[in-house]
Amino acid sequence: MENIEWGKAPLDASALRLRIQQVYEEMNKVVVGQRYMINRLLIGLFTNGHILLEGVPGLAKTLTINTLAKVLHLDFQRIQFTPDLLPADLIGTMIYNQKTAEFEVKKGPIFANLILADEVNRSPAKVQSALLESMQEKQVTIGETTFQLDKPFLVLATQNPVEQEGTYPLPEAQLDRFMMKVFVSYPDKESELEVMRRMSNLTFDSNVNAVLTKSEIFAVRDAINAVKISDSLERYIIELVFATRRPKEYGLNEEAAFIQFGVSPRASINMNRAAKAIAFFEGRDYVLPEDIKEIAYDVLNHRIILNYEAEAEGVTTKDIIDGILKKVAITK
Structure with missing residues:
Protein backbone atom coordinates (compact mmCIF):
# COMPACT_ATOMS: atom_id res chain seq x y z
CA MET A 1 0.00 0.00 0.00
CA GLU A 2 1.16 3.52 -0.74
CA ASN A 3 2.00 5.73 2.18
CA ILE A 4 -0.82 8.14 2.91
CA GLU A 5 -0.18 11.85 2.68
CA TRP A 6 -2.01 13.79 5.36
CA GLY A 7 -3.62 16.74 3.58
CA LYS A 8 -5.31 19.71 5.20
CA ALA A 9 -8.21 19.69 2.77
CA PRO A 10 -11.27 17.82 4.10
CA LEU A 11 -11.93 14.49 2.41
CA ASP A 12 -15.20 13.76 0.65
CA ALA A 13 -17.28 10.65 1.33
CA SER A 14 -15.56 8.58 -1.38
CA ALA A 15 -12.11 9.41 -0.05
CA LEU A 16 -13.20 8.56 3.50
CA ARG A 17 -14.50 5.19 2.33
CA LEU A 18 -11.14 4.57 0.70
CA ARG A 19 -9.48 5.28 4.04
CA ILE A 20 -11.77 2.73 5.70
CA GLN A 21 -10.86 0.15 3.06
CA GLN A 22 -7.20 0.85 3.79
CA VAL A 23 -7.90 0.19 7.47
CA TYR A 24 -9.17 -3.28 6.52
CA GLU A 25 -6.09 -3.88 4.38
CA GLU A 26 -3.72 -2.94 7.20
CA MET A 27 -5.66 -5.05 9.69
CA ASN A 28 -5.47 -8.04 7.35
CA LYS A 29 -1.69 -7.94 7.57
CA VAL A 30 -1.99 -9.21 11.13
CA VAL A 31 -5.55 -10.43 11.75
CA VAL A 32 -6.98 -13.25 9.63
CA GLY A 33 -10.64 -14.11 9.09
CA GLN A 34 -12.19 -11.63 11.52
CA ARG A 35 -13.63 -9.05 9.10
CA TYR A 36 -17.01 -9.16 10.88
CA MET A 37 -15.43 -8.29 14.22
CA ILE A 38 -13.32 -5.52 12.65
CA ASN A 39 -16.44 -4.12 10.95
CA ARG A 40 -18.31 -3.93 14.25
CA LEU A 41 -15.36 -2.30 16.01
CA LEU A 42 -15.22 0.37 13.30
CA ILE A 43 -18.96 0.95 13.57
CA GLY A 44 -18.49 1.54 17.30
CA LEU A 45 -15.61 3.93 16.72
CA PHE A 46 -17.39 5.96 14.05
CA THR A 47 -20.70 6.17 15.93
CA ASN A 48 -19.27 6.77 19.41
CA GLY A 49 -20.48 3.45 20.80
CA HIS A 50 -18.69 1.00 23.10
CA ILE A 51 -18.37 -2.63 22.00
CA LEU A 52 -18.49 -5.84 24.03
CA LEU A 53 -16.83 -8.87 22.43
CA GLU A 54 -17.68 -12.31 23.74
CA GLY A 55 -15.86 -15.48 22.83
CA VAL A 56 -13.64 -18.18 24.25
CA PRO A 57 -9.93 -17.36 24.74
CA GLY A 58 -7.62 -17.53 21.75
CA LEU A 59 -9.85 -15.97 19.07
CA ALA A 60 -7.63 -12.91 18.47
CA LYS A 61 -9.91 -10.46 20.28
CA THR A 62 -7.03 -8.73 22.06
CA LEU A 63 -4.77 -8.85 18.99
CA THR A 64 -7.49 -7.29 16.83
CA ILE A 65 -8.10 -4.36 19.18
CA ASN A 66 -4.38 -3.77 19.70
CA THR A 67 -3.77 -3.74 15.95
CA LEU A 68 -6.74 -1.43 15.35
CA ALA A 69 -5.27 1.12 17.77
CA LYS A 70 -2.01 1.11 15.80
CA VAL A 71 -3.79 1.49 12.46
CA LEU A 72 -5.83 4.41 13.79
CA HIS A 73 -2.81 5.97 15.51
CA LEU A 74 -4.74 6.42 18.76
CA ASP A 75 -3.55 6.31 22.35
CA PHE A 76 -4.17 2.79 23.59
CA GLN A 77 -4.30 1.16 27.00
CA ARG A 78 -4.93 -2.47 27.82
CA ILE A 79 -6.38 -3.16 31.25
CA GLN A 80 -6.43 -6.75 32.44
CA PHE A 81 -9.48 -7.16 34.65
CA THR A 82 -8.88 -9.51 37.56
CA PRO A 83 -10.76 -10.28 40.80
CA ASP A 84 -8.30 -8.20 42.83
CA LEU A 85 -8.46 -5.09 40.60
CA LEU A 86 -9.43 -1.89 42.42
CA PRO A 87 -11.26 1.17 41.02
CA ALA A 88 -8.13 3.25 41.62
CA ASP A 89 -6.19 0.88 39.36
CA LEU A 90 -8.56 1.90 36.59
CA ILE A 91 -9.23 5.63 36.96
CA GLY A 92 -6.31 6.75 39.13
CA THR A 93 -5.97 8.10 42.64
CA MET A 94 -4.64 10.91 44.85
CA ILE A 95 -1.07 10.48 46.06
CA TYR A 96 0.79 12.51 48.65
CA ASN A 97 3.86 14.42 47.47
CA GLN A 98 6.25 14.76 50.38
CA LYS A 99 8.26 17.49 48.67
CA THR A 100 5.30 19.82 48.18
CA ALA A 101 3.29 18.48 51.13
CA GLU A 102 0.27 18.31 48.84
CA PHE A 103 -1.88 15.63 47.29
CA GLU A 104 -1.50 15.18 43.55
CA VAL A 105 -3.57 13.32 41.00
CA LYS A 106 -2.08 10.22 39.44
CA LYS A 107 -4.20 9.39 36.41
CA GLY A 108 -5.00 5.78 35.64
CA PRO A 109 -4.97 3.89 32.32
CA ILE A 110 -8.54 4.98 31.53
CA PHE A 111 -7.02 8.21 30.13
CA ALA A 112 -6.54 7.01 26.56
CA ASN A 113 -8.51 6.98 23.30
CA LEU A 114 -8.97 3.24 23.01
CA ILE A 115 -9.40 1.17 26.15
CA LEU A 116 -9.16 -2.59 25.95
CA ALA A 117 -10.98 -3.90 29.02
CA ASP A 118 -9.70 -7.44 28.76
CA GLU A 119 -11.89 -10.11 30.38
CA VAL A 120 -14.09 -7.41 31.88
CA ASN A 121 -16.36 -9.96 33.55
CA ARG A 122 -13.54 -11.20 35.79
CA SER A 123 -13.66 -8.05 37.93
CA PRO A 124 -16.00 -7.41 40.88
CA ALA A 125 -18.90 -4.96 40.86
CA LYS A 126 -16.97 -1.96 42.27
CA VAL A 127 -14.55 -1.93 39.36
CA GLN A 128 -17.34 -2.39 36.82
CA SER A 129 -19.15 0.58 38.40
CA ALA A 130 -16.01 2.71 38.08
CA LEU A 131 -15.94 1.90 34.38
CA LEU A 132 -19.58 2.95 34.05
CA GLU A 133 -19.06 6.70 34.55
CA SER A 134 -16.28 6.86 31.99
CA MET A 135 -18.36 4.98 29.41
CA GLN A 136 -21.50 7.05 29.80
CA GLU A 137 -20.26 10.49 30.83
CA LYS A 138 -16.85 10.43 29.10
CA GLN A 139 -15.36 11.68 32.36
CA VAL A 140 -13.94 10.36 35.62
CA THR A 141 -13.84 11.77 39.13
CA ILE A 142 -10.70 11.46 41.24
CA GLY A 143 -11.03 12.89 44.71
CA GLU A 144 -13.10 16.04 44.28
CA THR A 145 -11.94 16.77 40.73
CA THR A 146 -13.69 15.69 37.52
CA PHE A 147 -11.58 15.11 34.42
CA GLN A 148 -12.86 14.98 30.85
CA LEU A 149 -11.53 12.07 28.82
CA ASP A 150 -9.82 12.56 25.47
CA LYS A 151 -11.81 12.27 22.25
CA PRO A 152 -12.40 9.91 20.66
CA PHE A 153 -12.93 7.67 23.68
CA LEU A 154 -13.99 4.09 23.16
CA VAL A 155 -14.17 1.09 25.47
CA LEU A 156 -13.69 -2.22 23.70
CA ALA A 157 -14.31 -4.92 26.26
CA THR A 158 -13.73 -8.64 25.92
CA GLN A 159 -15.73 -11.15 27.88
CA ASN A 160 -15.40 -14.85 28.30
CA PRO A 161 -18.65 -16.83 28.47
CA VAL A 162 -20.22 -16.48 31.92
CA GLU A 163 -20.34 -20.21 32.47
CA GLN A 164 -16.55 -20.26 32.70
CA GLU A 165 -15.08 -20.41 36.20
CA GLY A 166 -14.15 -17.14 37.89
CA THR A 167 -16.45 -14.80 35.99
CA TYR A 168 -19.02 -12.27 37.19
CA PRO A 169 -22.08 -11.52 35.05
CA LEU A 170 -22.11 -7.84 34.04
CA PRO A 171 -25.00 -5.83 35.54
CA GLU A 172 -27.83 -4.98 33.12
CA ALA A 173 -27.12 -1.25 33.60
CA GLN A 174 -23.56 -1.70 32.36
CA LEU A 175 -24.51 -4.04 29.55
CA ASP A 176 -26.89 -1.38 28.27
CA ARG A 177 -23.98 1.06 27.96
CA PHE A 178 -22.46 -1.11 25.25
CA MET A 179 -23.73 -0.22 21.80
CA MET A 180 -23.30 -3.79 20.59
CA LYS A 181 -22.42 -7.19 21.92
CA VAL A 182 -20.56 -9.13 19.26
CA PHE A 183 -20.11 -12.88 19.47
CA VAL A 184 -16.71 -13.95 18.14
CA SER A 185 -16.69 -17.44 16.69
CA TYR A 186 -13.95 -19.84 15.64
CA PRO A 187 -12.30 -19.17 12.26
CA ASP A 188 -12.98 -21.42 9.29
CA LYS A 189 -10.40 -24.01 8.20
CA GLU A 190 -8.66 -21.85 5.60
CA SER A 191 -8.41 -18.89 7.98
CA GLU A 192 -7.02 -21.02 10.77
CA LEU A 193 -4.50 -22.54 8.36
CA GLU A 194 -3.30 -19.03 7.49
CA VAL A 195 -3.16 -18.09 11.18
CA MET A 196 -1.04 -21.17 11.91
CA ARG A 197 1.35 -20.40 9.06
CA ARG A 198 1.79 -16.77 10.11
CA MET A 199 2.15 -17.24 13.82
CA SER A 200 4.45 -20.27 13.58
CA ASN A 201 6.86 -18.15 11.53
CA LEU A 202 9.22 -16.59 14.06
CA THR A 203 10.11 -13.82 11.60
CA PHE A 204 6.48 -12.76 11.04
CA ASP A 205 6.23 -8.96 10.92
CA SER A 206 3.20 -7.62 12.79
CA ASN A 207 3.91 -3.96 12.06
CA VAL A 208 1.12 -1.92 10.46
CA ASN A 209 0.86 1.61 9.09
CA ALA A 210 -1.31 4.34 10.58
CA VAL A 211 -4.13 5.04 8.15
CA LEU A 212 -6.55 7.48 9.78
CA THR A 213 -5.94 10.69 11.66
CA LYS A 214 -8.18 11.87 14.48
CA SER A 215 -9.60 14.60 12.28
CA GLU A 216 -10.53 12.01 9.66
CA ILE A 217 -12.21 9.84 12.28
CA PHE A 218 -14.41 12.79 13.18
CA ALA A 219 -14.98 13.45 9.47
CA VAL A 220 -16.27 9.89 9.06
CA ARG A 221 -18.56 10.45 12.04
CA ASP A 222 -19.99 13.55 10.38
CA ALA A 223 -20.47 11.71 7.09
CA ILE A 224 -22.29 8.85 8.81
CA ASN A 225 -24.46 11.31 10.73
CA ALA A 226 -25.48 12.84 7.39
Missing part, protein backbone atom coordinates in the same frame (compact mmCIF):
# COMPACT_ATOMS: atom_id res chain seq x y z
CA VAL A 227 -26.78 9.51 6.04
CA LYS A 228 -30.53 9.74 5.51
CA ILE A 229 -33.08 7.40 7.06
CA SER A 230 -36.75 7.58 6.04
CA ASP A 231 -39.64 8.07 8.45
CA SER A 232 -40.90 4.56 7.71
CA LEU A 233 -37.54 3.01 8.65
CA GLU A 234 -37.31 5.12 11.79
CA ARG A 235 -40.73 3.82 12.77
CA TYR A 236 -39.61 0.29 11.86
CA ILE A 237 -36.80 0.59 14.43
CA ILE A 238 -39.31 1.72 17.05
CA GLU A 239 -41.61 -1.21 16.22
CA LEU A 240 -38.71 -3.66 16.63
CA VAL A 241 -37.89 -2.17 20.01
CA PHE A 242 -41.50 -2.21 21.22
CA ALA A 243 -41.86 -5.82 20.08
CA THR A 244 -39.35 -6.77 22.78
CA ARG A 245 -41.48 -4.99 25.39
CA ARG A 246 -44.99 -5.93 24.24
CA PRO A 247 -44.44 -9.11 22.23
CA LYS A 248 -48.06 -10.29 22.37
CA GLU A 249 -49.24 -7.15 20.57
CA TYR A 250 -47.08 -8.25 17.63
CA GLY A 251 -48.27 -11.86 17.57
CA LEU A 252 -45.15 -13.09 19.35
CA ASN A 253 -47.02 -15.28 21.81
CA GLU A 254 -44.37 -18.00 22.01
CA GLU A 255 -41.55 -15.48 22.44
CA ALA A 256 -43.54 -13.57 25.10
CA ALA A 257 -43.32 -16.55 27.44
CA PHE A 258 -39.52 -16.21 27.58
CA ILE A 259 -38.96 -12.43 27.75
CA GLN A 260 -38.55 -10.96 31.22
CA PHE A 261 -37.60 -7.43 30.17
CA GLY A 262 -37.49 -5.70 26.81
CA VAL A 263 -34.81 -3.32 25.59
CA SER A 264 -34.21 0.28 26.65
CA PRO A 265 -34.43 3.41 24.46
CA ARG A 266 -30.67 3.16 23.95
CA ALA A 267 -31.43 0.25 21.62
CA SER A 268 -33.36 2.39 19.15
CA ILE A 269 -30.72 5.13 19.23
CA ASN A 270 -27.89 2.69 18.63
CA MET A 271 -29.75 0.77 15.92
CA ASN A 272 -30.30 4.03 14.06
CA ARG A 273 -26.63 5.01 14.29
CA ALA A 274 -25.31 1.58 13.39
CA ALA A 275 -27.64 1.22 10.38
CA LYS A 276 -26.36 4.56 9.06
CA ALA A 277 -22.78 3.34 9.47
CA ILE A 278 -23.50 0.17 7.50
CA ALA A 279 -25.12 2.20 4.74
CA PHE A 280 -22.10 4.52 4.59
CA PHE A 281 -19.67 1.57 4.45
CA GLU A 282 -21.70 0.19 1.55
CA GLY A 283 -21.35 3.42 -0.40
CA ARG A 284 -24.86 4.76 0.16
CA ASP A 285 -26.14 7.97 1.73
CA TYR A 286 -29.44 6.38 2.74
CA VAL A 287 -30.47 3.44 4.95
CA LEU A 288 -32.14 0.29 3.63
CA PRO A 289 -34.26 -2.15 5.68
CA GLU A 290 -31.47 -4.72 5.28
CA ASP A 291 -29.08 -2.42 7.16
CA ILE A 292 -31.40 -2.41 10.18
CA LYS A 293 -31.93 -6.16 10.05
CA GLU A 294 -28.21 -6.80 9.78
CA ILE A 295 -27.37 -4.80 12.88
CA ALA A 296 -30.42 -5.80 14.96
CA TYR A 297 -28.81 -8.89 16.47
CA ASP A 298 -25.71 -7.10 17.76
CA VAL A 299 -27.68 -4.17 19.19
CA LEU A 300 -30.47 -6.19 20.81
CA ASN A 301 -28.93 -9.48 21.96
CA HIS A 302 -27.49 -8.20 25.27
CA ARG A 303 -30.46 -5.97 26.08
CA ILE A 304 -33.24 -8.55 25.95
CA ILE A 305 -33.44 -10.16 29.39
CA LEU A 306 -34.78 -13.70 29.28
CA ASN A 307 -36.41 -15.55 32.17
CA TYR A 308 -35.64 -18.91 33.73
CA GLU A 309 -38.08 -20.68 31.42
CA ALA A 310 -35.97 -19.61 28.45
CA GLU A 311 -32.85 -21.05 30.06
CA ALA A 312 -34.65 -24.30 30.84
CA GLU A 313 -35.96 -24.59 27.27
CA GLY A 314 -32.66 -23.62 25.68
CA VAL A 315 -34.14 -20.49 24.10
CA THR A 316 -31.61 -17.77 23.24
CA THR A 317 -31.93 -14.07 22.49
CA LYS A 318 -31.11 -14.91 18.87
CA ASP A 319 -34.26 -17.05 18.74
CA ILE A 320 -36.29 -14.12 20.07
CA ILE A 321 -34.78 -11.65 17.59
CA ASP A 322 -35.40 -14.12 14.73
CA GLY A 323 -39.09 -14.17 15.67
CA ILE A 324 -39.29 -10.39 15.96
CA LEU A 325 -37.71 -9.79 12.54
CA LYS A 326 -40.14 -12.27 10.96
CA LYS A 327 -43.27 -10.81 12.54
CA VAL A 328 -42.62 -7.06 12.58
CA ALA A 329 -43.35 -5.46 9.22
CA ILE A 330 -42.26 -2.14 7.75
CA THR A 331 -45.21 0.26 7.50
CA LYS A 332 -45.36 3.29 5.25
